[in-house]
Amino acid sequence: MSVTVYIPTPFRHLVGNRANIQANGTTVREVLRNVDAQFPGFNAQLIDRSGELAAHINVYVNQVEIHDLQGESTAVSEGDEVAVIPALAGGAPTVMTPEMVDRYSRHLIMPQVGSAGQRKIIESSALIIGAGGLGSPVALYLALAGVGKIGIVDFDVVDRSNLQRQILHVTESVGIPKVESAKQRLLSHNPNIEVVTHEEPITSENAFRIVGDYDYVVNGADNFATRYLVNDACYLLKKPLIDGSILMFDGQATTYLPGKGCYRCLYPAPPPPGMVPSCAEAGVLGAMCATIGSIQATEVLKLILEVGEPLVNRLLLYDALSLEFRVVKVRRDPNCPLCGDNPTIHELIDYEAFCGAPIPHREAPFGG
Ligand SMILES: [Zn+2]
Structure with missing residues (x-):
């Protein structure tokens, strides 16, 4: 017939x-x-x-x-x-081409993803703060998954000392801006996506403009001033923030959803300058980046797909030396100056003054 x-x-x-x-x-x-x-x-x-x-x-x-x-x-x-x-x-x-159907076939056969879920992934966007140790695996896995628009904030250039852990960059990239190296690598992995480069430090002046363009924000920042700034911008713009950090053999990850606690609930004040060593000062085992970064990327995809339980109100602690994962409960603090019952912070502040340390220029610590 x-x-x-x-x-x-x-x-x-x-x-x-x-x-x-x-x-x-x-x-x-x-x-x-x-x-x-x-x-x-x-x-x-x-x-x-x-x-x-x-x-x-x-x-x-x-x-x-x-x-x-x-x-x-x-x-x-x-x-x-x-x-x-x-x-x-x-x-x-969103229409998937035959090439995309092949590319995403291992997603398409999963009942939790399927073609409807894959289309949600393709239609979503994520901003990644830092194209360093954490930002590298996060960006790669989100690009491979097909997240349609990936923004990368970084103003550094690739240094040879980055190559021990920052898997977005290769030896030939030494000396070029990290955002350029990242864009080349991501598009060579998946030409179907858009990569937006923000080659500037994220500051109180530009944070709303940059963060406002994306559905999800992933923090791979390497300093406390940026961590508080990104936290505040995400809360004020009601954007989910997927946080991660690493140092030596230790890693942390958690997910903040608007109204369910924030970085300030967990850490009301930054450590005094010099109190917590940076990766540049204390070092970091390169493979740690993949463990925590992969958890952050997984959290983004779970939120997009609306499956499972996000790492909300829970802080994952990873001790690689003893190979132990712990999950501790974290709660929204009613006294939090940002997301508490009587907030005192209603706009972005001067984070360099708050942290007593400048947002580093070039070769920076923590998470990078
Ligand atoms: Zn809070």
Whole structure:
């Protein structure tokens, strides 16, 4: 039984840019399977994570929607027209090319991701503070996962001493800006994404503008002034913040959701300058970066997919020497000056004065 299948413009690139194709089958289900057999990846655009036709897709047989007939079991006859029509909500819906269907196939087969989840990943954006030890694995895994827009904030240039742990950068990148090196590496891993470079220190003047452009913020900052600044900007803009830090053989990670506590609840004041050594002063085992950075990337993807329990109100502590992970409870502090019941901080402050230390220029400590 040969029928004509009408393909709307968002899906046409999947079928050789044709508006109508011929397909075989005795029911709508068989016809759609036959289209997918001719043009692999087509059905991935139509089905949700449970394998059913997605709610935003309507299928018509001779102008009648199949929910008013027998659904996907609706019989078709020679010469019928089947039309597959997605809801259009202003912008063009995300359509996966056959290349993307191949690339993300290990996600697409997972019930927790599927084509609906993969599209959420593609439509999301994340800002990564620092293209250093933590920022490197975070950026790589988010890029590989297909996060559609990745912003990188860093004003440093690649130094040979970075290469022991900062896996975004290679020997040939020494001397070029980290954001440039990062962009090259991320796009060579996944040309489907957009990488936005912010080659400037994040400050009270530009933080709202930069953070405001993204859905999620990942902190790989290497100094306390930046940590407090990013925390405050994320809280005031209601952006989820996925925090991580490493030093020597120790790592920490936690996720702050707006209204559920913040970095100031956990650490109301920074240590006096010089009290906590930096990575530049005390060192860091390079492989530690991957452990904590990978946890941060996983947290972002869980939030995008709305699966599992995020690391909220919990602080993960990793001691690599004893190989022990501990999770301690952290709570929103009602007396927190930022997110407490009677906040005193309503805008960004002078963080260099607050921390008694400048935001470092070049070759900086902690997390980097
Ligand atoms: Zn707080």
